[in-house]
Amino acid sequence: MCYRRLFGLFLFLLLASSVSCSHHDKKGIAGKDGAGQSGNQAKSGEKVVVHKTILVLLDKTASVRDQNTVFAEALDRIISGLNPGDRFRLALITGASDADFDFVAELNLKESPPFNPLVTNESVYRDAVEKENIKRKQDIASLKTKVKAILLSKPTAQSTDLFGAIYTSSLFFDKDPNQKILLILSDMIEEDPNWRFNHLRWNDHVRKTILNHEKKLGLIPNMANTCVYVVGAKAPNLDMLQNIRFFWTEYFEQAHAGFSLDRYAHTMLHWPPSPDCGQFRPVAGSQ
Numbered sequence: 001m002c003y004r005r006l007f008g009l010f011l012f013l014l015l016a017s018s019v020s021c022s023h024h025d026k027k028g029i030a031g032k033d034g035a036g037q038s039g040n041q042a043k044s045g046e047k048v049v050v051h052k053t054i055l056v057l058l059d060k061t062a063s064v065r066d067q068n069t070v071f072a073e074a075l076d077r078i079i080s081g082l083n084p085g086d087r088f089r090l091a092l093i094t095g096a097s098d099a100d101f102d103f104v105a106e107l108n109l110k111e112s113p114p115f116n117p118l119v120t121n122e123s124v125y126r127d128a129v130e131k132e133n134i135k136r137k138q139d140i141a142s143l144k145t146k147v148k149a150i151l152l153s154k155p156t157a158q159s160t161d162l163f164g165a166i167y168t169s170s171l172f173f174d175k176d177p178n179q180k181i182l183l184i185l186s187d188m189i190e191e192d193p194n195w196r197f198n199h200l201r202w203n204d205h206v207r208k209t210i211l212n213h214e215k216k217l218g219l220i221p222n223m224a225n226t227c228v229y230v231v232g233a234k235a236p237n238l239d240m241l242q243n244i245r246f247f248w249t250e251y252f253e254q255a256h257a258g259f260s261l262d263r264y265a266h267t268m269l270h271w272p273p274s275p276d277c278g279q280f281r282p283v284a285g286s287q
Helices: 002-030 039-045 068-080 122-152 162-173 204-216 238-254
Strands: 052-059 087-093 103-108 179-185 226-231
Touching: 052 068, 052 162, 068 087, 068 122, 068 179, 068 226, 087 122, 087 162, 103 122, 162 179, 204 238
Parallel strands: 052 087, 052 179, 179 226
Antiparallel strands: 087 103
């Protein structure tokens, strides 16, 4: 009788162990990819390539005629850093930016196709890739030449429509799958029939009044997932410089743009941007 009980207990434990192992194996198989590695491991080993869509707004109004060196250095740095799969656009800030908006320079850099040994000869593929690399270098050199000529052209506008330029840029970025980067090359001094930033007596009330006015006009767009840089910021005095910076900080916050104070400067800082540059984060201590 004692042996029967022990034999029964042995069978019970054996069956329980078998069920447990079977359940564990099923989970293990489900959690692995075709190579037998877990999904997390496969993903962690992959190199994620982030393609960029860069839109540069170049201020070509009379107030920034002495900024060409700063603007040229920023543009050269950006264009030199373009990679396959990136897109570049250049538009001008004028006295009526929304009405005048057009791309005066642009470039789409093609990616090389993936190598498939089943259908492509390796030597032929390498030759094709080398030709594409040469063409990219030629396209980048041509873009630099065109941009240099645009920088040297004389400004035609006396007023500055920053609001219109930024709003129209948001329409271009709509539904773009790449990392979206807006680079504004300007002193950031709006000069239109409503506001002349360099003649205002700045305070909290003035900033809120302007923001409310632009919001009613629909000129504070949705800039979610757009990384913003400002290069060329300047003003006649420090107090005005800080107040204008406070204003644009509030503007970009209301637009939910990816913006930080270290990307608002007279010269270009922190380039290239991080992959999460477009993530919205409220700017603490901006005032």
